[in-house]
Amino acid sequence: MNNYVTEAINLKSYNLNDADKIIVMYSKDNGLIKGVAKGIKKPKSKLGARMDLLVANSLQLLKGRSMDTIVQAQTVNNFKKTREDIDKLMYSSYVSELVVNFGEGTEAISKDIYDLLYKALNRISLVETKKDALIAVIKFQLKLLLFMGFCVELDTCLCCRERVLDEEMFFSSQMGGIVCIECNEHLGVKLKMHHKIRDFLEAMLQFDFDYESDYDRKATEKVCQVCFNLLDEYIKIHTNRKTKTTKVLQELTV
Numbered sequence: 001m002n003n004y005v006t007e008a009i010n011l012k013s014y015n016l017n018d019a020d021k022i023i024v025m026y027s028k029d030n031g032l033i034k035g036v037a038k039g040i041k042k043p044k045s046k047l048g049a050r051m052d053l054l055v056a057n058s059l060q061l062l063k064g065r066s067m068d069t070i071v072q073a074q075t076v077n078n079f080k081k082t083r084e085d086i087d088k089l090m091y092s093s094y095v096s097e098l099v100v101n102f103g104e105g106t107e108a109i110s111k112d113i114y115d116l117l118y119k120a121l122n123r124i125s126l127v128e129t130k131k132d133a134l135i136a137v138i139k140f141q142l143k144l145l146l147f148m149g150f151c152v153e154l155d156t157c158l159c160c161r162e163r164v165l166d167e168e169m170f171f172s173s174q175m176g177g178i179v180c181i182e183c184n185e186h187l188g189v190k191l192k193m194h195h196k197i198r199d200f201l202e203a204m205l206q207f208d209f210d211y212e213s214d215y216d217r218k219a220t221e222k223v224c225q226v227c228f229n230l231l232d233e234y235i236k237i238h239t240n241r242k243t244k245t246t247k248v249l250q251e252l253t254v
């Protein structure tokens with residue numbers, strides 16, 4: 001059979017010619033995939049808005065020699081409320097950009113990444129405040145890093161491997177974790193971190209994506225912004241790429 005079915009979220013698109021586009025998607029079963037959406041630029045396209053960015057579809061694709069073709073699409077979720085809100089659109093673009101940057105070669109864990117992406121986009125579309133949108137993004141950053149094997153070390157000092165119990169510690173974006181005050185005398189990491197921020201990040205990493213803990217409720221927008229920035233810094237170092245949306249997000253949340 002040359003046809004296959006999967007669920008996928010549209011992340012990027014390119015023009016192929018006057019009528020067709022190539023859609024880059026993250027799929028539940030095959031990780032990052034590309035599919036040709038034939039006739040999508042014509043007014044009466046049967047695929048229509050289903051091929052818009054940030055839409056989750058149940059798809060049928062035809063395997064091609066160089067590229068697959070999207071035969072049928074049925075929308076699972078178009079995250080409607082995100083389309084009416086510029087902040088939500090930016091946060092959603094950020095998480096989808098991370099999946100494009102990290103997604104290559106993740107077929108073996110594609111179900112985990114797909115579910116995480118879906119939950120993050122869904123949560124962002126439904127939240128009422130900027131703080132709650134940021135919390136969804138932070139959970140997404142931490143869990144994506146965990147799946148990719150770049151998990152942030154928040155429990156023990158990266159140098160002496162002791163549990164850090166002090167009020168203050170340091171966070172190294174270069175090494176991806178915390179360093180105790182003593183070890184930092186030699187290392188000279190600049191970014192100081194209060195244990196409350198560490199505890200918050202630890203909770204965001206450990207709890208299920210959908211679980212709303214006391215940490216979620218008590219965190220302020222400012223704390224969330226600090227956490228977002230330091231995780232983004234770490235991600236930038238490890239992907240060697242800047243996400244286009246980061247700068248806009250930082251400006252939005254000042």
Ligand SMILES: [Zn+2]
Binds near residue numbers: 180
């Ligand atoms: Zn140490």
